[in-house]
Amino acid sequence: xxxxxxxxxxxxxxxxxxxxxxxxxxxxxxxxxxxxxxxxxxxxxxxxxxxxxxxxxxxxxxxxxxxxxxxxxxxxxxxxxxxxxxxxxxxxxxxxxxxxxxxxxxxxxxxxxxxxxxxxxxxxxxxxxxxxxxxxxxxxxxxxxxxxxxxxxxxxxxxxxxxxxxxxxxxxxxxxxxxxxxxxxxxxxxxxxxxxxxxxxxxxxxxxxxxxxxxxxxxxxxxxxxxxxxxxxxxxxxxxxxxxxxxxx
Amino acid sequence: xxxxxxxxxxxxxxxxxxxxxxxxxxxxxxxxxxxxxxxxxxxxxxxxxxxxxxxxxxxxxxxxxxxxxxxxxxxxxxxxxxxxxxxxxxxxxxxxxxxxxxxxxxxxxxxxxxxxxxxxxxxxxxxxxxxxxxxxxxxxxxxxxxxxxxxxxxxxxxxxxxxxxxxxxxxxxxxxxxxxxxxxxxxxxxxxxxxxxxxxxxxxxxxxxxxxxxxxxxxxxxxxxxxxxxxxxxxxxxxxxxxxxxxxxxxxxxxxxxxxxxxxxxxxxxxxxxxxxxxxxxxxxxxxxxxxxxxxxxxxxxxxxxxxxxxxxxxxxxxxxxxxxxxxxxxxxxxxxxxxxxxxxxxxxxxxxxxxxxxxxxxxxxxxxxxxxxxxxxxxxxxxxxxxxxxxxxxxxxxxxxxxxxxxxxxxxxxxxxxxxxxxxxxxxxxxxxxxxxxxxxxxxxxxxxxxxxxxxxxxxxxxxxxxxxxxxxxxxxxxxxxxxxxxxxxxxxxxxxxxxxxxxx
Numbered sequence: 001x002x003x004x005x006x007x008x009x010x011x012x013x014x015x016x017x018x019x020x021x022x023x024x025x026x027x028x029x030x031x032x033x034x035x036x037x038x039x040x041x042x043x044x045x046x047x048x049x050x051x052x053x054x055x056x057x058x059x060x061x062x063x064x065x066x067x068x069x070x071x072x073x074x075x076x077x078x079x080x081x082x083x084x085x086x087x088x089x090x091x092x093x094x095x096x097x098x099x100x101x102x103x104x105x106x107x108x109x110x111x112x113x114x115x116x117x118x119x120x121x122x123x124x125x126x127x128x129x130x131x132x133x134x135x136x137x138x139x140x141x142x143x144x145x146x147x148x149x150x151x152x153x154x155x156x157x158x159x160x161x162x163x164x165x166x167x168x169x170x171x172x173x174x175x176x177x178x179x180x181x182x183x184x185x186x187x188x189x190x191x192x193x194x195x196x197x198x199x200x201x202x203x204x205x206x207x208x209x210x211x212x213x214x215x216x217x218x219x220x221x222x223x224x225x226x227x228x229x230x231x232x233x234x235x236x237x238x239x240x241x242x243x244x245x246x247x248x249x
Numbered sequence: 250x251x252x253x254x255x256x257x258x259x260x261x262x263x264x265x266x267x268x269x270x271x272x273x274x275x276x277x278x279x280x281x282x283x284x285x286x287x288x289x290x291x292x293x294x295x296x297x298x299x300x301x302x303x304x305x306x307x308x309x310x311x312x313x314x315x316x317x318x319x320x321x322x323x324x325x326x327x328x329x330x331x332x333x334x335x336x337x338x339x340x341x342x343x344x345x346x347x348x349x350x351x352x353x354x355x356x357x358x359x360x361x362x363x364x365x366x367x368x369x370x371x372x373x374x375x376x377x378x379x380x381x382x383x384x385x386x387x388x389x390x391x392x393x394x395x396x397x398x399x400x401x402x403x404x405x406x407x408x409x410x411x412x413x414x415x416x417x418x419x420x421x422x423x424x425x426x427x428x429x430x431x432x433x434x435x436x437x438x439x440x441x442x443x444x445x446x447x448x449x450x451x452x453x454x455x456x457x458x459x460x461x462x463x464x465x466x467x468x469x470x471x472x473x474x475x476x477x478x479x480x481x482x483x484x485x486x487x488x489x490x491x492x493x494x495x496x497x498x499x500x501x502x503x504x505x506x507x508x509x510x511x512x513x514x515x516x517x518x519x520x521x522x523x524x525x526x527x528x529x530x531x532x533x534x535x536x537x538x539x540x541x542x543x544x545x546x547x548x549x550x551x552x553x554x555x556x557x558x559x560x561x562x563x564x565x566x567x568x569x570x571x572x573x574x575x576x577x578x579x580x581x582x583x584x585x586x587x588x589x590x591x592x593x594x595x596x597x598x599x600x601x602x603x604x605x606x607x608x609x610x611x612x613x614x615x616x617x618x619x620x621x622x623x624x625x626x627x628x629x630x631x632x633x634x635x636x637x638x639x640x641x642x643x644x645x646x647x648x649x650x651x652x653x654x655x656x657x658x659x660x661x662x663x664x665x666x667x668x669x670x671x672x673x674x675x676x677x678x679x680x681x682x683x684x685x686x687x688x689x690x691x692x693x694x695x696x697x698x699x700x701x702x703x704x705x706x707x708x709x710x711x712x713x714x715x716x717x718x719x720x721x722x723x724x725x726x727x728x729x730x731x732x733x734x735x736x737x738x739x740x741x742x743x744x745x746x747x748x749x750x751x752x753x754x755x
């Protein structure tokens with residue numbers, strides 16, 4: 001089982017759209033996927049029309065295996081389940097370590113309910129906190145969308161610093177350029193600068209700025225499901241392929 | 250399985266329109282159906298898939314398999330041998346059910362619309378769905394199949410969905426119901442027709458009924474032999490013929506002796522033209538196994554030998570096909586059918602009126618004791634011919650037990666049959682090795698000098714005969730072991746209790 005965190009320390013960079021489409025693409029290739037909506041603003045659950053569960057705010061949530069498994073909802077798509085948002089994250093590290101530990105009650109409960117998951121995608125909140133640190137430690141890989149602007153360049157470098165400062169393996173970080181606008185010279189220049197500064201940290205695949213992606217909020221479904229032939233869908237597919245090849249290496 | 254837990258529901262024609270009739274406790278039912286595509290249901294000739302409750306169909310250049318547990322599997326592929334299918338989930342399941350020797354054949358076809366019934370909540374989220382298959386068979390029969398697919402965390406919606414399916418007339422799909430609903434006129438086939446033997450039935454009635462049930466098996470296999478679909482058609486045809494011949498010889502005195510003699514000659518005459526093709530089928534089917542027996546340096550002549558076999562097989566197949574399509578054959582088989590169809594043509598013998606059960610006990614007990622007597626003398630020095638004799642006796646015992654099986658309690662009968670089968674497996678292998686050596690010798694001596702690969706073939710075949718001979722000796726040891734079990738006090742006691750009658754007719 002792989003744990004993949006989709007993270008950005010800056011909001012509005014297309015992080016949730018990435019989580020949603022990555023989870024969808026993995027499920028479509030036959031992986032059993034659990035998408036955990038940990039970002040109270042991100043609403044990846046919203047894109048799958050899953051109603052947030054009120055019961056999930058209780059503090060003992062992660063202690064209580066049954067509550068946890070009961071909160072999981074099947075999406076409209078095969079192999080893809082959602083754990084909706086609106087929870088407190090105090091014990092998230094406990095949750096993650098239990099997902100890892102094959103003997104844990106949580107893992108057993110998951111197995112009993114509907115088999116194990118191959119991939120857990122975490123749609124993380126956009127800040128650096130104790131939660132983020134736990135996520136970084138538990139995850140096999142952290143996928144970071146970066147808009148090619150000067151500001152985003154700074155936030156990406158802050159994230160690298162954070163990894164160095166906390167003895168986290170930098171090679172877990174996989175940046176990619178998001179909301180790319182080909183006509184903007186600045187975008188091109190920033191991408192070039194970032195790629196040459198961090199040659200190993202950036203994926204080749206990039207996701208364009210596209211109205212199809214913005215319209216996900218109207219359709220409330222992954223763009224890969226509603227517009228599979230669109231440029232945006234192809235971009236997410238390429239991103240998923242390249243990223244997973246790196247993760248499974 | 251109760252309807253509330255069914256893995257699949259069979260709905261009446263026209264139910265598709267009712268499925269979306271009205272809200273269901275805040276959930277909105279929505280049906281989507283794709284355009285119709287042609288489909289063809291496939292099965293092998295012995296209908297293993299129907300018997301296992303599976304439905305395999307080809308559509309959209311794919312093979313779809315509906316399993317009784319509700320799973321739907323799909324992969325690329327088309328009709329043919331399972332072993333020739335590309336790797337995939339359908340092939341994996343079929344390999345466990347369909348004989349590798351059997352060709353998948355079309356059962357019937359029609360048009361299929363696939364779709365879903367979804368229950369949506371106020372956010373437009375699907376909370377439960379059923380996969381729909383709307384089959385329209387060309388036989389005129391329509392079948393609507395709904396397979397519930399619950400979504401995790403929405404158990405209540407799944408219960409609603411099942412309620413709706415049941416309310417629309419849906420009932421759990423059981424066994425081969427779907428198959429029969431789709432193609433009601435499709436003839437059901439089995440190479441082992443089940444007979445019932447009434448307690449007061451006479452030997453004459455039973456013997457006649459067994460043969461009468463085997464003649465349709467012959468007829469059913471003719472088209473497959475003629476079209477050369479797979480080798481099992483001829484195999485089943487020959488087994489049925491052999492059983493008919495066995496009834497004639499084992500039920501001694503039940504039919505008129507002169508007529509019995511003439512009938513045996515006529516049945517043997519039907520068997521004769523099938524022999525060479527079957528031998529060649531066996532060689533060619535065992536090609537891989539035989540090639541594995543020889544080290545590479547010596548196997549060079551085998552390819553040439555198998556090429557000769559394949560060429561001869563084509564001729565033998567064409568000859569048999571012609572024979573089976575001839576007017577003479579048609580008249581003969583029809584004449585035999587009439588004799589056993591219950592009219593006066595079949596004449597009674599002295600033992601015609603013995604109760605079947607009594608005759609069965611007598612024949613089985615006698616044959617079993619004979620086998621035990623012979624087996625007690627078996628040792629390392631026993632001649633091959635004696636082992637062959639034993640094999641024949643065991644085969645006769647097996648037929649007797651199969652013919653009369655319905656007259657005995659199954660729980661006592663089955664373990665005896667099983668221990669006999671095990672013994673027969675060893676004897677069969679022993680015999681195969683022996684026959685193969687003999688026929689390979691004959692093959693080499695018939696080769697003649699003009700055969701271009703003659704020397705290479707002779708070398709390979711010589712090595713092969715040596716290997717077969719060694720295997721035959723090994724198998725002999727196994728036979729001695731199996732006989733010890735078969736004539737053990739426990740098995741002897743079981744045969745005695747079931748078949749020995751103090752008051753049996755002599």
